[in-house]
Amino acid sequence: MSVIIVGAGPTGLMLAGDLAAAGIRVKVLERRAEESNVTRAFALHARSLELLAMRGLAEGLVAQGLQVAEVRPRIKGRELVFNMRHPESRFPYVLILGQARTEAALEERARGLGAEIVRGAEVTGLAQDGDGVTVTLAGGGSEHADYVVGCDGAHSVVRRLLSVGFSGRSYDTRILLADVLLEADLPLAVNPFIGDDGAVLLPPYGDGWFRATIWDRTRQGVPVEEPVHLEEVRDALLRITGRDLQLSQMRWSTRFLSERRQARRYRVGRVFLAGDAAHVHSPLGAMGMSTGLQDAANLSWKLAAACGGWAPPWLLDTYESERHPVGRMVLRLTDLLRRMSEAPAPVRLIRPYVAPAIINHPRVSEAARLTLSGLGVTYPVPAAVADSPLAGSRVPDLPLTIGGRPARLYDYLGDGRFVLLDATGAQVVDEWRHGRVRVLECDGPLLFGKASTVLMRPDGYAAWTASYPEPARTREVLRQWCGPV
Template sequence: MSVIVVGAGPTGLMLAGDLAAAGVPVTILERRVQESNLTRAFAVHARTMELLDMRGLTDGLIAQGLQVPEVRPHIQGRELIFNMRHPESRFPYILVLQQARTEAALEERARGLGVEIVRGAEVAGLDQDGDGVTLTLADGHTERADYVVGCDGAHSAVRRLLSVGFSGRSYDTRIVLADVLLKADLPLAVNPFIGRDGAALLPPYGEGWFRATIWDRTRQGVPIEEPVGIEEVRDALLRITGRDLELAEMRWSTRFLSERRQARRYRASRVFLAGDAAHVHSPLGAQGMSTGIQDAANLSWKLAAAHHGWAPPWLLDTYESERHPVGRTVLRLTDLLRRLSEAPAPVRLIRPYVAPAIINHPRVSESVRLTLSGLGISYALPAGLADSPLAGTRIPDLPLVIDGHATRLYEHLRDGRFALLDASVQSDEPGRPWQDRLRTLRPSAPLLLGQATTVLVRPDGYAAWTATYPSPGQIAQALGQWCGPA
């Protein structure tokens, strides 16, 4: 079995690296001849950091980025504090890092695992049958694989050729992105400023550099193709923030129209959609890259299971059933943030008084924190599988003591296998017949997960099944359901 990934952005690189690590032959086709210098994404959220940690990538990324523990919205002169110090994660912050650096780490990993990246390969045709998928390139060449994954962005050729609807709409708002050097003193936080003339999002890169995402109410008639000048950015920041941020330098900028769209389906037989090919939304909330990387982590182990011949018949369908609702939630949240920023005049009058009450409400702030960070994501069980406590929820990076050595769970997920945490002190090893796709861990300390003594952890770090002192037969039954025939 082989897989073609279309698109060499963060989603495609993550997916291809995972597949290669699992022994699946994989090739990336990328339309661009040169690597893009477009770096819209600036944030890696906590759950995405956890997934990257499961691949041994976080140390290098942390060394290049800035750990930002707060979001400080400034709403027409009133400053609020929104805490992102996640107590349930090893990454209690937003890592602010240019997308290009995240891509570079993912590409280095993929190439190191043998992934071929073919540039200048534009997909112009797609046909699939019961045995595989044939892609026709713009130069007339064809490529064939058992499965294809479209990770080729908002204007996805794969999605268009599948005739999959991309429902939603374009916002009639022009967004400016720019990397700017500011001399003014701003707190170590993601700093959204919401004023009467628009909104500006200013996360710090360090050493005075910030990524500016600006919606300027007074500049909505400017053509998209018009270059962004430093004076335009300086003037917009002054009016929106209400203060002189002392803009000294600008090294990169672009102007674009934002959209709110989601593919109606994430799977069409042997073809899948992931990342921006499946969902696009407002940049407020910085959800795009993290959501795409999480798509890849969800799909990769399922395709690997199909390659190795043990995937249960329902497994590939769970990619859409699990990730489509997540994409819908992200679109709703980012749309809400956009509406708050672009409010009509009557709402702008009361916004400075109503917004703090909403943001400071404990249940609201906790829900938004868990959604933005991805730590609150959970998945429904497939139909027909026995339910159990915590099934479908994220399993934290549990500290473990195994054979007298201190370790942690995510270190044991780096080979892409399931992990069976069994602290029930059984004499035999019911997981041995599945050892090619399962790692059995016997922690010498109790698991800190409610009353569970036994947890089957999926390769993407979510609970497949939990139990308290199960029999070997019960464990074997759960393994058979999730990991295929012994």
């Protein structure tokens, strides 16, 4: 059994590594002949870092990036503080790190696990039947696999070939991106400035370098093809922030039209869409790369189960039913941030007074924090399986004691297997010690709710929890999720 992934961005590379780790033959087809140095994405949120930790990648990436725990919006000179210190995670911050470095780590993992990555392979056609999917390549060749996943970006060829609608719209707003060196003293935080002339977002890379995301009300007539010049950026920063930030260098820049779109379907038969091929949105919130990585983590183990022949018949459908609502939520949040930044004149008058009330409201700020970080995502329980307390919830990186030794839960995830945490001492599931389930017999009580037994999905969410269940009940739940022994 095999999978073809179209697109070698973060989403496609994460998916490729996961499938290869599960023993699935996987090939990545990338249209670009060479790696791109374009690095629009710059942030990894807490849940994505947790997923990377399960795969042994988080520590190396954290060492390369900058940990930022606050967002400090300035609205007409008034500074506010939005807290991103996540008490429920090992990663209580946003990691500021260029997309290229994340891609490099994901590609090294995928190749090391046996994934094949082919560059200069442009997909031009696609046909599927009950036996698999064939993709046609520019130049006349073709490739065949059991499943195909389109991770080929906002202008996805796979999505177009499937005739899947991409509902939404292009904003009539031109966004300017640039990596800039600023001599001014700014706090170690994501620094948004919102003024009458537009909005500027300045997350720090360190050593004085910042990613500048600029919406300039006075420059909306400039064609997106026009090069970005240093003086244009300097002028926009001065007018919008009201400060001379002492811009001295610019090493990369581009401008583009922002969009708010989502694929109507994430699955058509044996073909799936993930990452920007499934959803694109405003860069405010810096959620694009993290949302795509979470798509990949949700889909990979389900595809591995299907390729392994043991997936329940309903399992592949849960990718769309779980991730489509999350994509819709991300679009709504980023659209709200855009509307607040680009407010019309009457709203701009009251914005300095309304914004503090919103940001300082405990329920609102907590909901925004959990949404931005991805830590608040929960999934519905499929109708075909047993419900239980906390099913569908994210399971934190629990400290465990196994065989008298301390351990961390996430160290046992990342290879596509379910994990059964069992603190009952009953040893009731010996027959499940095979390629689908890893059984961890824990000393002492678990710390997830009041459960003594937790069946964890490979993506770190609870499939089922129970307090001292009957052995027959545990076996039945394992059959529901993992198929017969």
